[in-house]
Amino acid sequence: MERVPILKIGDILIVSIQVDLEDQSVLTLQEDLAEAVVKHAARGVIIDISVVEIVDSFIGRMLATIAGMSRMLDAQTVVVGMRPAVAITLVELGLNLGGVRTALNLEKGIALLDHVRSAAR
């Protein structure tokens, strides 16, 4: 089973999904991330899906779950790098990502997190 590495920069955790994930790896990532948020007292989580070729309902639900879970643990989540074909497919599939924040790339994602946090102060 593939395990997705979680990187830490300051109080932000960055996850870049580089492989075609099977369902068990997705569940493991959720758990690993929840633990990492608490362990590092992270305030933000960025999930980079720029090389992910498809997001089906299972992966979509993972993204919404991670966002909800992070919120409970006082961290904000931003999904970055969604491919245009993936966005078109998600809309037709009818998947509502449950208020997951998105940004076009990593840089914009970090800027969004900074903005959200300064607004909350």
Add this chain to the structure above:
Amino acid sequence: MTAAREMPIASNGDVVLVRQYVRGVAVEMGLSLVDQTKVVTAASELARNALVYAGGGAVRVETVENGRRRGVRLTFSDEGPGIPDVDRAMTDGWSSGTGLGLGLSGSRRLVDEFDLESAPGKGTVVTVTKWGR
């Protein structure tokens, strides 16, 4: 033309293999990137359905031709409990298991042709076709 291939769906790893193979065939048939993404996403949903609701099954992946149009056809079959009320199962938000209730209705929107045959105790066969533009 690629020969038809029958693939088992018995584990999460098989779902990944089905996605990858369908992607390859869709590329070969000249589907656009968006259409490739749609048919691979539908394949992922339907393969997972077979795994979750029927404990596994199989998919037949084949290429189809109609004049100058080329496409990919996927036939998912399982010997699970079947679907008692097909119309209801095709409704958005309906789900009997752990999904989001988008597997069938969502997949139908992602493909050009969709056919579902199922009866209680008889298993389920879902056939979908995606054509190149």
